[in-house]
Amino acid sequence: TWKKYSATGFEHKEEFEQEFVRHIETTLARSLYNCDDLAAYYGTALAFRDRLIIEWNKTQQRQTLLDQKRVYYLSLEFLMGRALDNAMLNVGKKDTAREGLEDLGFRIEDVVNQEHDAALGNGGLGRLAACFLDSMATLNYPAWGYGLRYRYGIFKQEIVDGYQVEIPDYWLDFNPWEFPRHDITVDIQFYGQSVRHEDEDGRVTYNWQGGEIVQAVAYDVPIPGYGTTTTNNLRLWSSKASSGEFDFQKFNAGEYESAVSDQQRAETISAVLYPNDNLDRGKELRLKQQYFWCAASLYDIVRRFKKTNRAWLEFPDQVAIQLNDTHPTLAIVELQRILVDQEGLEWDEAWKIVVGTFGYTNHTVLPEALEKWSVPLMEHLLPRHLQIIYDINLFFLQDVEKKFPDDRDLLARVSIIEESRPKMVRMAYLAIIGSHKVNGVAELHSDLIKTTIFKDFVNIYGPDKFTNVTNGITPRRWLHQANPRLSKLIASKLGGYDFLTDLTLLDGIEHFVDDKEFRKEWAEIKTENKKRLAKHIKDTTGYTVNPTALFDVQVKRIHEYKRQQLNIFGVIHRYLKIKSMTPEERKKLVPRVSIFGGKAAPGYWMAKTIIHLINKVGQVVNNDSDIGDLLKVIFIEDYNVSKAEIIVPASDISEHISTAGTEASGTSNMKFVLNGGLIIGTCDGANIEITREITESNIFLFGNLAEDVENLRETHRYKGFTLDEDLAKVFESIRSGTFGDANAFESLIASITDHGDYYLVSDDFKSYIQTQELVDEDFQKQDEWIAKSISSVARMGFFSTDRVIDEYAESIWNVEPLVVE
Numbered sequence: 028t029w030k031k032y033s034a035t036g037f038e039h040k041e042e043f044e045q046e047f048v049r050h051i052e053t054t055l056a057r058s059l060y061n062c063d064d065l066a067a068y069y070g071t072a073l074a075f076r077d078r079l080i081i082e083w084n085k086t087q088q089r090q091t092l093l094d095q096k097r098v099y100y101l102s103l104e105f106l107m108g109r110a111l112d113n114a115m116l117n118v119g120k121k122d123t124a125r126e127g128l129e130d131l132g133f134r135i136e137d138v139v140n141q142e143h144d145a146a147l148g149n150g151g152l153g154r155l156a157a158c159f160l161d162s163m164a165t166l167n168y169p170a171w172g173y174g175l176r177y178r179y180g181i182f183k184q185e186i187v188d189g190y191q192v193e194i195p196d197y198w199l200d201f202n203p204w205e206f207p208r209h210d211i212t213v214d215i216q217f218y219g220q221s222v223r224h225e226d227e228d229g230r231v232t233y234n235w236q237g238g239e240i241v242q243a244v245a246y247d248v249p250i251p252g253y254g255t256t257t258t259n260n261l262r263l264w265s266s267k268a269s270s271g272e273f274d275f276q277k278f279n280a281g282e283y284e285s286a287v288s289d290q291q292r293a294e295t296i297s298a299v300l301y302p303n304d305n306l307d308r309g310k311e312l313r314l315k316q317q318y319f320w321c322a323a324s325l326y327d328i329v330r331r332f333k334k335t336n337r338a339w340l341e342f343p344d345q346v347a348i349q350l351n352d353t354h355p356t357l358a359i360v361e362l363q364r365i366l367v368d369q370e371g372l373e374w375d376e377a378w379k380i381v382v383g384t385f386g387y388t389n390h391t392v393l394p395e396a397l398e399k400w401s402v403p404l405m406e407h408l409l410p411r412h413l414q415i416i417y418d419i420n421l422f423f424l425q426d427v428e429k430k431f432p433d434d435r436d437l438l439a440r441v442s443i444i445e446e447s448r449p450k451m452v453r454m455a456y457l458a459i460i461g462s463h464k465v466n467g468v469a470e471l472h473s474d475l476i477k478t479t480i481f482k483d484f485v486n487i488y489g490p491d492k493f494t495n496v497t498n499g500i501t502p503r504r505w506l507h508q509a510n511p512r513l514s515k516l517i518a519s520k521l522g523g524y525d526f527l528t529d530l531t532l533l534d535g536i537e538h539f540v541d542d543k544e545f546r547k548e549w550a551e552i553k554t555e556n557k558k559r560l561a562k563h564i565k566d567t568t569g570y571t572v573n574p575t576a577l578f579d580v581q582v583k584r585i586h587e588y589k590r591q592q593l594n595i596f597g598v599i600h601r602y603l604k605i606k607s608m609t610p611e612e613r614k615k616l617v618p619r620v621s622i623f624g625g626k627a628a629p630g631y632w633m634a635k636t637i638i639h640l641i642n643k644v645g646q647v648v649n650n651d652s653d654i655g656d657l658l659k660v661i662f663i664e665d666y667n668v669s670k671a672e673i674i675v676p677a678s679d680i681s682e683h684i685s686t687a688g689t690e691a692s693g694t695s696n697m698k699f700v701l702n703g704g705l706i707i708g709t710c711d712g713a714n715i716e717i718t719r720e721i722t723e724s725n726i727f728l729f730g731n732l733a734e735d736v737e738n739l740r741e742t743h744r745y746k747g748f749t750l751d752e753d754l755a756k757v758f759e760s761i762r763s764g765t766f767g768d769a770n771a772f773e774s775l776i777a778s779i780t781d782h783g784d785y786y787l788v789s790d791d792f793k794s795y796i797q798t799q800e801l802v803d804e805d806f807q808k809q810d811e812w813i814a815k816s817i818s819s820v821a822r823m824g825f826f827s828t829d830r831v832i833d834e835y836a837e838s839i840w841n842v843e844p845l846v847v848e
């Protein structure tokens with residue numbers, strides 16, 4: 028006698044089983060007799076989905092009724108990974124499902140593994156957005172995500188003969204987590220012209236006319252909070268040809284091909300995620316994506332606001348919009364256009380509303396990643412928006428002129444329009460000017476943007492407009508879900524799972540650092556996780572790795588600034604050293620498995636060369652009988668969120684070794700430490716704050732400081748530099764063909780020896796190698812190592828996205844959680 032639809036989930040396994048079977052037999056039109064793991068996945072997902080839908084509807088009704096201020100998180104990327112495991116844990120009924128599935132003859136792990144990752148993002152920025160959604164729902168904030176429903180997410184990576192090959196990631200076949208809202212559509216305009224009107228009183232208005240229309244269709248994804256009934260909404264827009272008169276006439280006239288090609292052109296807008304991470308390439312289709320998504324989202328937000336019949340002045344009291352980097356900056360211009368051209372507000376009144384509404388988060392200082400769009404392209408695609416940008420710029424420069432008279436250089440420096448040929452629109456400047464707050468994502472990064480790329484704006488606006496909100500991660504996915512045994516062990520000491528919603532409670536495990544039994548269990552869990560990864564490595568690469576070896580992991584997008592080349596040169600150095608040792612000397616060594624993973628942007632030649640080198644080194648080292656278990660080099664194909672959930676809990680040490688001042692924050696550093704891995708890293712991004720929290724004795728820091736980087740580069744340019752001796756030997760061995768065709772790696776070597784070593788690989792090589800030797804030494808003192816691991820985890824409370832979201836809510840959004848009874 029169980030309740031049919033309990034609020035929180037299934038009361039008994041029988042209730043789950045019944046729902047499961049019902050979906051297999053009706054929704055999927057199959058029978059239990061031909062139900063494989065994939066069908067079992069769908070059955071389980073649909074059963075849980077039913078529960079989510081009920082809470083989702085209630086949450087939306089509640090939010091509409093109470094009509095508190097809402098947050099809208101605009102991001103072109105949401106790197107969600109899998110949904111089922113997360114849904115089961117957040118609803119709190121995973122064990123019930125496990126038992127039910129067992130009764131029916133399935134292993135829950137196999138069922139969960141059937142799900143295709145939702146990979147609508149490149150890396151850190153997209154995963155951060157996904158962690159934010161989890162925390163916003165968990166903390167009961169009335170919040171929506173807005174993004175694009177790409178037909179193809181980030182490509183799948185295969186390694187063929189040591190080279191990266193890209194395979195399209197078609198993931199939408201049957202996605203039980205999305206709900207098409209064919210009734211929620213927005214017509215989005217492109218091209219055409221801006222037409223001037225002057226009425227009898229001499230009032231001048233502009234109107235955007237002509238061009239073409241593409242339809243945006245909403246697809247909604249439920250976002251369940253952990254331990255709460257709040258289920259928020261992620262709305263993704265899909266593009267479709269508008270079914271206007273136009274097509275109909277074409278079809279009628281028999282112009283099928285042209286009608287079909289119009290349709291394809293429209294659908295192309297949301298077809299594919301651009302695979303560049305930290306690199307801007309001014310492609311027209313990308314700008315179309317940005318406007319399509321901004322315009323549809325704003326239409327939706329404004330429509331919702333208008334239903335409440337409030338005065339426009341109240342808009343910023345009801346709506347906070349956060350811009351995830353500059354990608355949605357056109358939303359600023361679009362809101363100004365709606366208010367002035369369509370709603371008839373005065374410019375100044377409208378602009379105050381706009382600035383009060385938006386906040387802008389910067390994620391990079393790399394010059395090649397700062398978005399710029401050519402003025403001619405903007406004028407062609409969005410003629411009225413370009414005019415508005417020019418006006419925003421004019422009024423802004425007038426203000427600056429008043430404040431700093433006769434500083435023409437300043438005006439040229441801060442102008443939204445760069446006077447190049449062609450002229451360019453600087454999106455970051457537009458985002459700063461159109462927002463009331465600008466934030467970086469870690470302390471060092473937030474300081475750097477204030478003193479370098481946005482220095483002039485700090486002078487103009489004063490320092491209060493610029494703030495820091497250090498990134499975090501959701502402990503639900505990155506501890507409880509990825510590492511259930513560790514989570515359980517911690518819960519056993521803390522008397523429950525409260526730490527999952529208040530991560531600072533982790534400090535309670537510090538008391539157990541000296542508890543022998545606790546340490547033993549802690550170490551065993553790490554070993555189990557390493558065995559699971561070793562199996563994955565065996566299954567996917569064929570290589571056998573020893574789970575007692577030191578697992579050294581670097582997984583992230585491949586980029587010169589992240590310096591995977593420093594890591595692989597270090598590996599080669601180690602290989603050469605082992606080769607030169609006597610058997611006696613070798614006995615003293617700590618066996619090590621160097622594990623790499625990550626995708627290179629398809630057009631990023633140097634990144635692809637680094638992948639190639641890693642794979643060639645692996646081929647040689649792993650097949651060298653001289654070396655045995657002492658060193659293995661593994662490249663894990665197709666690194667993604669669900670692989671991270673296996674890799675992160677299995678690392679002894681992970682590498683976060685960017686050139687100081689280049690990695691805005693990094694978030695995988697936090698994931699590794701939270702899972703009991705130590706890290707080796709530079710004084711960069713959030714590594715610095717991690718060090719502050721866990722103390723210097725628990726982290727392996729090395730390398731030059733951010734403050735010295737500019738000088739070093741300058742010296743390289745004008746005086747050159749002497750190549751590190753050990754690095755020179757590494758290059759000799761590559762050049763002599765030890766790892767196959769030496770020519771293949773010449774450009775990589777030359778970037779250091781001949782082209783100024785921009786990323787300071789040579790400058791940091793010695794201290795990197797020395798620090799890695801320290802890692803070996805410390806790893807041999809296993810007891811101390813485990814103690815470091817435990818006390819680091821104990822001090823990671825700060826890095827929860829729950830803390831991050833509360834900070835945004837308080838200092839940028841001014842929104843309150845919605846109290847759920």
Ligand code: 26Q
Pocket residue numbers: 149150151152153155301303304305306307308313390391396398468498690691692693694712
């Ligand atoms: C821009 C223009 C055109 C095409 C693509 C892009 C583009 C796409 C993605 C530019 C940048 C990105 C992604 C940036 C990113 O992931 N940045 C990372 O953000 C993390 C979360 O704040 C930080 O932890 C990382 O340090 C930062 O690199």
